[in-house]
Amino acid sequence: MIARADPPALSVSGVTKRFGGFVALDSVSLEVPEGSITGLIGPNGAGKSTLFAIIAGFLPPDRGTIRLRGEDVTAEAPWRLHARGLARTFQIPRLFPRMTVVENLMVAAPNQSGERLPAPWLARERIRREEEALRARALSVLERLNLARHAEAPATALSGGQKKLVELGRALMSGASVILLDEPAAGVNRTLLREIAQIIAALNREEGITFLVIEHDLDLVADLCTRVWCLAEGRVIATGSMGEVRNDPQVAEAYLGMTFDVH
Amino acid sequence: MLAFVNFYLLPGLVLGAIYALSATGLSLIYGVMRFAHFAHGDLLALGAYCAFAASTSLGISVWASIPFAAAATIPAALVADALFYAPLRRSLPAVLLISSFGVALMLRALIYFFFGPTPVTFPRPIVPPLVFEGVRIQARHIWIILGAALCAFMLHLILSRTRAGRAMRAMSDDPDLARISGVATAAVIRLTWIIAAVLVAVAGVFLGLDTQLQPVMGFNVLLASFAAAILGGIGRPWGAAFGGVILGLAEECSTYPLVDGAPLLQPTYKSAVAFVVLIATLLLRPQGLFRGMI
Ligand SMILES: Nc1ncnc2c1ncn2[C@@H]1O[C@H](COP(=O)(O)OP(=O)(O)OP(=O)(O)O)[C@@H](O)[C@H]1O
Ligand SMILES: [Mg+2]
Numbered sequence: 001m002i003a004r005a006d007p008p009a010l011s012v013s014g015v016t017k018r019f020g021g022f023v024a025l026d027s028v029s030l031e032v033p034e035g036s037i038t039g040l041i042g043p044n045g046a047g048k049s050t051l052f053a054i055i056a057g058f059l060p061p062d063r064g065t066i067r068l069r070g071e072d073v074t075a076e077a078p079w080r081l082h083a084r085g086l087a088r089t090f091q092i093p094r095l096f097p098r099m100t101v102v103e104n105l106m107v108a109a110p111n112q113s114g115e116r117l118p119a120p121w122l123a124r125e126r127i128r129r130e131e132e133a134l135r136a137r138a139l140s141v142l143e144r145l146n147l148a149r150h151a152e153a154p155a156t157a158l159s160g161g162q163k164k165l166v167e168l169g170r171a172l173m174s175g176a177s178v179i180l181l182d183e184p185a186a187g188v189n190r191t192l193l194r195e196i197a198q199i200i201a202a203l204n205r206e207e208g209i210t211f212l213v214i215e216h217d218l219d220l221v222a223d224l225c226t227r228v229w230c231l232a233e234g235r236v237i238a239t240g241s242m243g244e245v246r247n248d249p250q251v252a253e254a255y256l257g258m259t260f261d262v263h
Numbered sequence: 264m265l266a267f268v269n270f271y272l273l274p275g276l277v278l279g280a281i282y283a284l285s286a287t288g289l290s291l292i293y294g295v296m297r298f299a300h301f302a303h304g305d306l307l308a309l310g311a312y313c314a315f316a317a318s319t320s321l322g323i324s325v326w327a328s329i330p331f332a333a334a335a336t337i338p339a340a341l342v343a344d345a346l347f348y349a350p351l352r353r354s355l356p357a358v359l360l361i362s363s364f365g366v367a368l369m370l371r372a373l374i375y376f377f378f379g380p381t382p383v384t385f386p387r388p389i390v391p392p393l394v395f396e397g398v399r400i401q402a403r404h405i406w407i408i409l410g411a412a413l414c415a416f417m418l419h420l421i422l423s424r425t426r427a428g429r430a431m432r433a434m435s436d437d438p439d440l441a442r443i444s445g446v447a448t449a450a451v452i453r454l455t456w457i458i459a460a461v462l463v464a465v466a467g468v469f470l471g472l473d474t475q476l477q478p479v480m481g482f483n484v485l486l487a488s489f490a491a492a493i494l495g496g497i498g499r500p501w502g503a504a505f506g507g508v509i510l511g512l513a514e515e516c517s518t519y520p521l522v523d524g525a526p527l528l529q530p531t532y533k534s535a536v537a538f539v540v541l542i543a544t545l546l547l548r549p550q551g552l553f554r555g556m557i
Contacts, residue, residue: 079442083445096441099436
């Protein structure tokens, strides 16, 4: 093989998705470079979450391919993709309702020897230590998300914004190398929003995790993302830095009626 | 009062302990795999008969034969799952239910084939009951109650303290989310069968010890176990254990001669108690006492 540059962490090419006669995604192509925090913006109904569902294997595309580090993973089962290191969060939080908050995070950790019997009896000491380490890690994530106080509460007892944070926490626990975040800051108060941005940036910097982030808070996107893709009515209409995309006339038109608080 | 304790309350507790063991397994299976496992009763009978074969041929005590019961029910459950349930995992729960009904018939046919239709009893010495202040109880009944309590406690530890237990609870909460969170669902399903098979093997031996062994013994327990599991909130093992005890007590007490020395219910109709409890639960509180999954 001829030597060439490393493939992008994620590449989407020519993805089309129809719901009946409605074209939700129309030949969408985009790339997420390895080690980047990439933004995905666009007005409501643009097809962003649909694209996430397709990338993560929840929906099969009608046409097009998804590549993870160069490998074709189109329509692969979500749990297989998870095993390959791709995690996602849901726009509407989806948690285990009858488990506690800390347990919700612990379950999301990558596969564990203790899920198989008779391990609990054969290697009790090791399992107990692993279990404690896992709990400690989950608690430290909760600490960072300002949820430590609710660690032992049932997941259903949380507010909407707190559930979003748990959703983020689960992604952080997953050990994934590519994480798709669907509006991580929606419904979260402003101070915490800064905090979330810092957590994402730190993970990206320190652990090299690649992020693709859907977000309506464009200031947050500007802070966080090196590159942004803008989707409208199922098509990519602009890409570049947040600054460039803001000034794109097509983007302004797509967001018609919305005012950018450009500084 | 003493008569009530001796002849109704204690036997009710013993029967309840047996139902609890069977119903917790059913409830676990429902939680993790979402289907009503109709072969559970016959799995119980299989366990009882294998313990019987072990204890008569090896001359070991009934208690020592429990591992032999589990050694039969575990592979039976795993093989049935691999052959008959796994291929249907994505179909409707009713399809799996019918498939498990087929497995039930197969297991029962095996039992008839190897052990014949005549009831048998575990070899056990005739011993006088222990007496405390007029309360009379057979030593084996004490062991049955303690054994069931120990099983429940172990199950509780597994579910609440181990990753395997957490993974099982995650699957019963949201199987798809569990799967995409990286839970090894195939391993969790196997583990669920193993646990349920052990519980039902113990239940089978206890039932055989309490009464006698006959090929349909499991089928009689099945209805009560379902009623108990639903009463406790299906998919909630603790609820099922509680429901089992309630059901055992209800069945035994239903024949109590409350008025004029005539039993409330003729003993022949005892098994109707489970029906009544089942129907009443579904009508009045379909989610069960502890809010199950339906
Ligand atoms: N399962 C579905 N069946 C039919 N239509 C769908 C389905 N899922 C999404 N759509 C449609 O596809 C379009 C894109 O939806 P999508 O959820 O991807 O938007 P989005 O960009 O994430 O919007 P938002 O910012 O509001 O979350 C919408 O018009 C939606 O109605
Ligand atoms: Mg969306």
